[in-house]
Amino acid sequence: MKLMPKLSNLILCTLLVIITAIPLTAQEKTLTWDELAEQYECPEWFRDAKFGIWFHWGPQAAPEQGGGWYARHMYMQDVGRQTFGKMAYPYHLMAYGHPSEFGFKDVINTWKAENFDAEALINFSKENGAKYIVALANHHDHFDLFDSSYHPWNSVNVGPKKDIIGEFETATRNAGLKFGVTSHDDRFLNWWKPAFGSDKDGKYAGVPYDARLTKADGKGTWWEGLDPKDLYGPAPEDRTPEIIEDIKKNWLKRHIELVDKYKPDLLYNDGFNFTYGEYGKEVTRKLYNNSLSENGKIDAVMLLKRKAKGTVNEVESGGSNTLREYPWQSEITFTDWFYKKDRHLTHNARTILEMLIEAVSKNGNLLLSMELNPDGTIPHEIKKSVVIVGDWLKINGEAIYGTRPWKVFGDGKSVRGEEVETVEGELRNATANQKHGEHFNQRTTATPAFANDEVRFTTKADDFYIIVMNPKGGEFVIPSFGKSSEVSPGTLKGLTQLYDGRKVSFKQSNKGLTINMPAVNGDSYPVVLKAKFKK
Numbered sequence: 001m002k003l004m005p006k007l008s009n010l011i012l013c014t015l016l017v018i019i020t021a022i023p024l025t026a027q028e029k030t031l032t033w034d035e036l037a038e039q040y041e042c043p044e045w046f047r048d049a050k051f052g053i054w055f056h057w058g059p060q061a062a063p064e065q066g067g068g069w070y071a072r073h074m075y076m077q078d079v080g081r082q083t084f085g086k087m088a089y090p091y092h093l094m095a096y097g098h099p100s101e102f103g104f105k106d107v108i109n110t111w112k113a114e115n116f117d118a119e120a121l122i123n124f125s126k127e128n129g130a131k132y133i134v135a136l137a138n139h140h141d142h143f144d145l146f147d148s149s150y151h152p153w154n155s156v157n158v159g160p161k162k163d164i165i166g167e168f169e170t171a172t173r174n175a176g177l178k179f180g181v182t183s184h185d186d187r188f189l190n191w192w193k194p195a196f197g198s199d200k201d202g203k204y205a206g207v208p209y210d211a212r213l214t215k216a217d218g219k220g221t222w223w224e225g226l227d228p229k230d231l232y233g234p235a236p237e238d239r240t241p242e243i244i245e246d247i248k249k250n251w252l253k254r255h256i257e258l259v260d261k262y263k264p265d266l267l268y269n270d271g272f273n274f275t276y277g278e279y280g281k282e283v284t285r286k287l288y289n290n291s292l293s294e295n296g297k298i299d300a301v302m303l304l305k306r307k308a309k310g311t312v313n314e315v316e317s318g319g320s321n322t323l324r325e326y327p328w329q330s331e332i333t334f335t336d337w338f339y340k341k342d343r344h345l346t347h348n349a350r351t352i353l354e355m356l357i358e359a360v361s362k363n364g365n366l367l368l369s370m371e372l373n374p375d376g377t378i379p380h381e382i383k384k385s386v387v388i389v390g391d392w393l394k395i396n397g398e399a400i401y402g403t404r405p406w407k408v409f410g411d412g413k414s415v416r417g418e419e420v421e422t423v424e425g426e427l428r429n430a431t432a433n434q435k436h437g438e439h440f441n442q443r444t445t446a447t448p449a450f451a452n453d454e455v456r457f458t459t460k461a462d463d464f465y466i467i468v469m470n471p472k473g474g475e476f477v478i479p480s481f482g483k484s485s486e487v488s489p490g491t492l493k494g495l496t497q498l499y500d501g502r503k504v505s506f507k508q509s510n511k512g513l514t515i516n517m518p519a520v521n522g523d524s525y526p527v528v529l530k531a532k533f534k535k
Contacts, residue, residue, distance in 0.1 A: 030289040033281045036298065037310025040288070042327040043299045045178060046266070046312070048402040049131035050360050050493045051393070054331065055168065056136045056369040057376075058145055058459035059104075059159055060338045062111040065091040067343070068336030071141040076196035076211050077201075079429075087342055103195065103210030105231055108143060108153070109222055113160035116376030118171035124378070125177075125370070128390025131177065132178035134266060134367060135168040137258055142188040142231055144448070146262065152252040153231040159426065160221075160318050169262045180301070182264025183255060186275040189239065189247070194230045211235075219510060248276045255283045263290065268303040268314060284310070303329060305439070318441040320353060320362045323409040330359045332442055333369035346444045353526055354443050354450070356389075357467050360400055360455035361409040392525055395499045399465035399528045403458035407487045411480045412454030412469070452476055464489060465498070466515075466529040473519035481513035490533040498528040 066088030067073060073085030073094040074395035076349045089099075096102040113457045122133055138144045144154035146165035156163045165181060172179040195211035198204070212235065228237075234243055254276075259267065267287050284302045291300035303314040304383075313328040313449030320328060332355055336467040337345040347355075356366040370386060373379055378386075393400065409415075453476040466478070480487055492513060505516040515529070 002055045008176045033285045036288045040310040052367045053125040053130040054134040054367050054369040057110040057372045059108040060372045065342040070339045076313040077252045099209045100207045111159040112374045118167035120173045122171040129393035133172040134180035137181040138185045140191040179267040181264045182268040184270035189233050233413045244467040252279045259287050266301040272306040317441050319358050323362045331367045339371035349385040363405045396528045403460045406457040413451040464531040468527045471520050471524050471527040477512040481511040482511045484510040493532045493534050498530050
């Protein structure tokens with residue numbers, strides 16, 4: 001029996017719709033956060049990369065002085081215990097005028113990033129050892145550095161008139177590196193409260209700062225059509241639960257767009273918990289589902305300052321006190337996160353290498369914030385240090401990239417808890433800082449040098465690396481490698497300097513491994529010894 005032509009065509013069309021809908025439905029199915037967290041494992045690319053460079057840069061870089069929280073502290077005559085921002089208010093008066101007349105919204109307008117060259121910055125980072133790049137998407141100042149559809153105060157509309165994140169992302173992909181973004185926006189409501197105040201004394205006592213201005217006040221100004229409330233948030237007395245909920249929903253829209261538009265491999269929320277609770281989880285869910293769809297596996301990283309299932313732990317301005325089972329990341333910066341000429345550098349090449357080696361030996365990565373001048377160029381003294389780090393990695397990267405930790409992370413006086421005599425002749429307990437938390441326990445330019453017997457260990461397949469942190473010519477002992485040690489890797493067959501293949505003499509006994517380091521001229525950066533053990 002033949003079907004009527006019209007009926008036949010109708011059935012055929014119906015079948016085509018059903019068939020084509022099957023893969024579409026499967027493709028659109030996304031996993032819940034709990035399902036994603038249950039199967040999550042830190043990606044191998046992140047574990048192998050070890051060293052990343054972070055461009056923590058934005059309009060707060062425009063003022064030359066005043067600390068990393070300039071936008072907040074410029075509204076505070078007294079910063080209390082936050083002394084890193086003590087210059088912000090007086091500097092602002094001198095450079096820009098009173099914050100009732102020239103506020104942070106106006107500082108944003110002065111920031112033009114006129115020499116910003118994402119390609120040059122990424123190529124410099126890659127040349128000097130970075131395996132992934134991270135860029136600041138927004139800070140506590142509530143200013144988006146990307147083409148945001150849901151927030152008018154962004155770098156495309158105001159200031160540079162550039163999609164900063166977009167340019168970084170394109171240059172990073174072209175360089176063949178992984179790309180990440182960071183968001184620090186969750187605290188902006190409380191962070192901005194001083195902007196709604198006024199001077200307590202002096203000529204402008206009682207005159208409201210510019211956060212009290214309205215959209216109507218902008219008529220005839222450069223910011224006409226923009227609403228200060230969208231930047232600073234509503235006045236504290238107007239923050240009803242409903243308004244705060246709307247702010248959270250707006251945060252969600254902005255960050256879903258950030259994840260969808262720029263497809264980062266890594267996302268860091270600057271907080272100990274997911275930003276705004278379930279909203280933060282939803283953004284992470286989107287990040288992971290996107291990665292799962294594109295890669296067939298979750299190949300993305302979500303960083304939090306607390307240890308949470310489905311994420312990787314981040315330690316700010318510090319490092320782990322122990323060898324960790326799960327991968328983690330240390331983050332450090334040169335001054336106060338935004339480059340300021342009135343602040344000394346917290347780090348140099350020596351301390352960056354020490355923090356990197358410490359992290360890698362304990363199953364972690366190091367993310368270095370390379371602060372930029374307001375115009376987008378690298379300050380000379382920062383560039384100099386990063387080049388030295390890059391030169392060291394060109395020679396010794398074999399002991400860093402793609403490695404895994406050993407049974408213990410290292411040996412030496414600080415590991416054993418012994419007192420260390422510094423160059424200045426002072427005595428300190430090398431483990432004193434380790435009694436405190438891990439955040440902000442970093443080694444800095446003010447930290448006394450390591451003892452000569454301080455070593456860290458990394459491994460790669462059958463290769464074993466002993467990294468001597470502060471090498472001096474002469475003998476020193478590593479008790480961990482004693483033949484009777486509980487963690488002994490076995491009998492040592494050979495020991496060479498990685499950078500020149502020169503053999504290093506040693507003696508191994510039950511009590512330890514005695515290494516006779518070749519002479520070192522003056523101060524030296526860490527030296528890597530490649531060891532072969534008989535199994």
